[in-house]
Amino acid sequence: GQQLNQSPQSMFIQEGEDVSMNCTSSSIFNTWLWYKQDPGEGPVLLIALYKAGELTSNGRLTAQFGITRKDSFLNISASIPSDVGIYFCAGPGSGNTGKLIFGQGTTLQVKP
Amino acid sequence: DTAVSQTPKYLVTQMGNDKSIKCEQNLGHDTMYWYKQDSKKFLKIMFSYNNKELIINETVPNRFSPKSPDKAHLNLHINSLELGDSAVYFCASSQIPGVANSPLHFGNGTRLTVT
Numbered sequence: 131g132q133q134l135n136q137s138p139q140s141m142f143i144q145e146g147e148d149v150s151m152n153c154t155s156s157s158i159f160n161t162w163l164w165y166k167q168d169p170g171e172g173p174v175l176l177i178a179l180y181k182a183g184e185l186t187s188n189g190r191l192t193a194q195f196g197i198t199r200k201d202s203f204l205n206i207s208a209s210i211p212s213d214v215g216i217y218f219c220a221g222p223g224s225g226n227t228g229k230l231i232f233g234q235g236t237t238l239q240v241k242p
Numbered sequence: 243d244t245a246v247s248q249t250p251k252y253l254v255t256q257m258g259n260d261k262s263i264k265c266e267q268n269l270g271h272d273t274m275y276w277y278k279q280d281s282k283k284f285l286k287i288m289f290s291y292n293n294k295e296l297i298i299n300e301t302v303p304n305r306f307s308p309k310s311p312d313k314a315h316l317n318l319h320i321n322s323l324e325l326g327d328s329a330v331y332f333c334a335s336s337q338i339p340g341v342a343n344s345p346l347h348f349g350n351g352t353r354l355t356v357t
Contacts, residue, residue, distance in 0.1 A: 172246070172334070172350050218285065228336050228346075
Protein backbone atom coordinates (compact mmCIF):
# COMPACT_ATOMS: atom_id res chain seq x y z
CA GLY A 131 0.00 0.00 0.00
CA GLN A 132 0.93 3.65 -0.10
CA GLN A 133 3.45 4.70 2.52
CA LEU A 134 5.17 7.92 3.44
CA ASN A 135 8.51 7.83 5.24
CA GLN A 136 9.54 10.93 7.10
CA SER A 137 12.95 11.78 8.45
CA PRO A 138 14.30 12.57 10.84
CA GLN A 139 11.93 11.21 13.48
CA SER A 140 12.92 13.91 15.93
CA MET A 141 15.12 16.99 16.11
CA PHE A 142 16.39 19.01 19.03
CA ILE A 143 17.84 22.32 17.92
CA GLN A 144 18.89 25.69 19.22
CA GLU A 145 16.68 28.73 18.64
CA GLY A 146 17.79 30.55 15.50
CA GLU A 147 18.94 27.43 13.66
CA ASP A 148 17.51 26.32 10.35
CA VAL A 149 15.64 23.02 10.15
CA SER A 150 15.18 20.63 7.27
CA MET A 151 13.01 17.52 7.11
CA ASN A 152 11.89 15.33 4.26
CA CYS A 153 9.32 12.83 3.20
CA THR A 154 9.62 10.05 0.65
CA SER A 155 7.03 7.81 -0.90
CA SER A 156 7.04 4.40 -2.54
CA SER A 157 4.57 5.70 -5.12
CA ILE A 158 3.87 8.91 -7.00
CA PHE A 159 1.79 11.60 -5.33
CA ASN A 160 0.07 14.43 -7.17
CA THR A 161 -0.27 16.55 -4.05
CA TRP A 162 1.97 17.00 -1.03
CA LEU A 163 0.75 18.59 2.18
CA TRP A 164 2.65 19.62 5.27
CA TYR A 165 0.82 19.84 8.61
CA LYS A 166 1.94 20.91 12.07
CA GLN A 167 0.47 19.54 15.29
CA ASP A 168 0.91 21.57 18.45
CA PRO A 169 0.68 19.70 21.76
CA GLY A 170 -2.94 18.94 22.66
CA GLU A 171 -4.30 20.16 19.33
CA GLY A 172 -5.16 18.83 15.92
CA PRO A 173 -2.89 19.11 12.87
CA VAL A 174 -3.03 22.41 11.01
CA LEU A 175 -2.17 22.78 7.34
CA LEU A 176 1.05 24.72 6.73
CA ILE A 177 1.75 24.36 3.04
CA ALA A 178 0.10 22.58 0.11
CA LEU A 179 2.04 21.64 -3.04
CA TYR A 180 0.26 20.69 -6.25
CA LYS A 181 2.91 20.55 -8.97
CA ALA A 182 6.20 18.67 -9.37
CA GLY A 183 9.13 21.01 -8.79
CA GLU A 184 6.96 23.59 -7.03
CA LEU A 185 8.60 25.61 -4.28
CA THR A 186 6.21 27.37 -1.89
CA SER A 187 6.84 29.55 1.14
CA ASN A 188 4.72 30.44 4.14
CA GLY A 189 6.65 32.92 6.27
CA ARG A 190 9.79 31.19 7.51
CA LEU A 191 8.63 27.87 6.08
CA THR A 192 9.51 26.67 2.62
CA ALA A 193 8.40 23.39 1.08
CA GLN A 194 9.27 21.76 -2.22
CA PHE A 195 7.46 19.15 -4.29
CA GLY A 196 10.16 16.79 -5.57
CA ILE A 197 10.58 16.51 -9.33
CA THR A 198 10.11 12.72 -9.21
CA ARG A 199 6.80 13.28 -7.35
CA LYS A 200 8.00 10.76 -4.77
CA ASP A 201 9.40 13.18 -2.24
CA SER A 202 8.96 16.54 -0.56
CA PHE A 203 11.02 18.75 1.72
CA LEU A 204 10.14 21.23 4.42
CA ASN A 205 12.59 23.83 5.65
CA ILE A 206 12.15 26.17 8.59
CA SER A 207 14.52 29.10 8.80
CA ALA A 208 15.60 30.89 11.97
CA SER A 209 13.62 28.62 14.29
CA ILE A 210 11.80 30.07 17.31
CA PRO A 211 10.39 28.33 20.41
CA SER A 212 6.83 28.29 19.03
CA ASP A 213 8.02 26.09 16.14
CA VAL A 214 7.93 23.21 18.63
CA GLY A 215 5.54 20.47 17.58
CA ILE A 216 5.12 17.52 15.28
CA TYR A 217 5.39 18.08 11.54
CA PHE A 218 3.58 15.67 9.25
CA CYS A 219 3.79 15.23 5.53
CA ALA A 220 0.67 13.88 3.84
CA GLY A 221 -0.57 12.93 0.44
CA PRO A 222 -3.88 11.79 -1.01
CA GLY A 223 -4.72 8.12 -0.79
CA SER A 224 -5.90 6.18 -3.81
CA GLY A 225 -9.50 6.26 -4.92
CA ASN A 226 -10.19 10.01 -5.00
CA THR A 227 -12.02 9.82 -1.66
CA GLY A 228 -10.29 12.67 0.15
CA LYS A 229 -8.42 10.20 2.35
CA LEU A 230 -4.96 11.40 3.39
CA ILE A 231 -1.93 9.18 3.99
CA PHE A 232 0.32 10.62 6.69
CA GLY A 233 4.01 10.22 7.36
CA GLN A 234 5.16 9.18 10.82
CA GLY A 235 5.90 12.78 11.80
CA THR A 236 9.01 14.71 12.78
CA THR A 237 9.02 15.95 16.36
CA LEU A 238 10.80 19.28 16.66
CA GLN A 239 12.07 20.71 19.92
CA VAL A 240 13.65 24.15 20.06
CA LYS A 241 15.89 25.22 22.90
CA PRO A 242 15.65 28.95 23.67
CA ASP B 243 -15.84 30.67 15.86
CA THR B 244 -14.48 27.13 16.20
CA ALA B 245 -14.32 25.40 12.83
CA VAL B 246 -14.28 21.72 13.78
CA SER B 247 -15.24 20.98 17.36
CA GLN B 248 -15.37 17.63 19.07
CA THR B 249 -16.48 16.58 22.54
CA PRO B 250 -15.38 15.44 24.97
CA LYS B 251 -11.70 16.40 24.92
CA TYR B 252 -10.84 13.67 27.41
CA LEU B 253 -12.63 10.39 27.97
CA VAL B 254 -11.56 7.84 30.57
CA THR B 255 -13.57 4.65 30.79
CA GLN B 256 -13.35 0.98 31.65
CA MET B 257 -13.05 -1.97 29.34
CA GLY B 258 -16.37 -3.24 28.08
CA ASN B 259 -18.14 0.10 28.26
CA ASP B 260 -19.81 1.87 25.33
CA LYS B 261 -18.94 5.49 24.62
CA SER B 262 -19.59 8.18 22.01
CA ILE B 263 -17.58 11.09 20.67
CA LYS B 264 -19.35 13.95 18.94
CA CYS B 265 -18.09 16.18 16.14
CA GLU B 266 -19.52 19.27 14.50
CA GLN B 267 -18.15 21.54 11.80
CA ASN B 268 -19.37 25.02 10.90
CA LEU B 269 -17.30 25.40 7.73
CA GLY B 270 -20.07 24.30 5.40
CA HIS B 271 -17.97 21.33 4.27
CA ASP B 272 -19.54 18.32 2.61
CA THR B 273 -17.14 15.67 3.89
CA MET B 274 -16.20 14.63 7.40
CA TYR B 275 -13.66 12.11 8.69
CA TRP B 276 -12.51 10.25 11.75
CA TYR B 277 -8.78 9.66 12.19
CA LYS B 278 -7.05 7.73 14.95
CA GLN B 279 -3.66 8.78 16.33
CA ASP B 280 -1.85 6.06 18.23
CA SER B 281 0.74 6.34 20.98
CA LYS B 282 3.48 6.74 18.37
CA LYS B 283 1.60 9.73 16.91
CA PHE B 284 0.77 7.87 13.71
CA LEU B 285 -2.41 9.21 12.07
CA LYS B 286 -4.65 6.76 10.24
CA ILE B 287 -8.04 7.29 8.69
CA MET B 288 -10.98 5.31 10.04
CA PHE B 289 -14.08 6.62 8.28
CA SER B 290 -15.29 9.36 6.01
CA TYR B 291 -18.77 10.56 5.15
CA ASN B 292 -19.81 12.78 2.27
CA ASN B 293 -23.14 14.51 2.79
CA LYS B 294 -24.25 11.81 5.27
CA GLU B 295 -23.15 8.93 3.04
CA LEU B 296 -20.34 6.57 4.11
CA ILE B 297 -17.41 6.73 1.69
CA ILE B 298 -14.50 5.19 3.54
CA ASN B 299 -14.46 2.40 6.09
CA GLU B 300 -10.83 1.48 6.64
CA THR B 301 -11.15 -2.05 8.03
CA VAL B 302 -12.13 -0.73 11.42
CA PRO B 303 -13.68 -3.26 13.87
CA ASN B 304 -17.45 -3.16 13.74
CA ARG B 305 -17.46 -2.12 17.40
CA PHE B 306 -16.89 1.33 15.91
CA SER B 307 -19.98 2.81 14.33
CA PRO B 308 -20.01 6.32 12.85
CA LYS B 309 -23.26 8.19 12.49
CA SER B 310 -23.89 11.34 10.46
CA PRO B 311 -27.30 12.90 11.18
CA ASP B 312 -26.51 15.77 8.80
CA LYS B 313 -23.48 16.93 6.86
CA ALA B 314 -22.32 19.17 9.71
CA HIS B 315 -22.14 16.35 12.25
CA LEU B 316 -20.28 13.06 12.42
CA ASN B 317 -20.38 11.13 15.68
CA LEU B 318 -18.40 8.04 16.60
CA HIS B 319 -19.88 5.36 18.83
CA ILE B 320 -17.66 2.63 20.24
CA ASN B 321 -19.07 -0.54 21.79
CA SER B 322 -17.33 -2.92 24.18
CA LEU B 323 -14.24 -0.78 24.57
CA GLU B 324 -10.87 -2.55 24.66
CA LEU B 325 -7.50 -1.46 26.02
CA GLY B 326 -6.16 -1.14 22.47
CA ASP B 327 -8.77 1.49 21.68
CA SER B 328 -6.85 3.99 23.81
CA ALA B 329 -5.71 6.72 21.44
CA VAL B 330 -6.49 10.24 20.34
CA TYR B 331 -9.39 10.42 17.91
CA PHE B 332 -9.53 13.35 15.49
CA CYS B 333 -12.51 14.56 13.56
CA ALA B 334 -11.80 16.45 10.34
CA SER B 335 -13.69 17.98 7.44
CA SER B 336 -13.03 19.07 3.88
CA GLN B 337 -15.01 20.84 1.20
CA ILE B 338 -14.98 18.12 -1.41
CA PRO B 339 -13.45 14.63 -1.20
CA GLY B 340 -10.63 13.79 -3.52
CA VAL B 341 -9.97 17.32 -4.72
CA ALA B 342 -6.37 18.36 -4.30
CA ASN B 343 -7.04 21.90 -3.15
CA SER B 344 -9.56 20.91 -0.51
CA PRO B 345 -7.33 20.06 2.45
CA LEU B 346 -8.50 18.68 5.76
CA HIS B 347 -9.38 20.83 8.76
CA PHE B 348 -8.94 18.96 12.02
CA GLY B 349 -10.60 19.26 15.39
CA ASN B 350 -8.51 19.29 18.57
CA GLY B 351 -8.93 15.62 19.30
CA THR B 352 -10.52 13.40 21.95
CA ARG B 353 -8.05 11.52 24.12
CA LEU B 354 -9.65 8.18 24.96
CA THR B 355 -8.13 6.14 27.78
CA VAL B 356 -9.49 2.67 28.42
CA THR B 357 -8.54 1.12 31.77
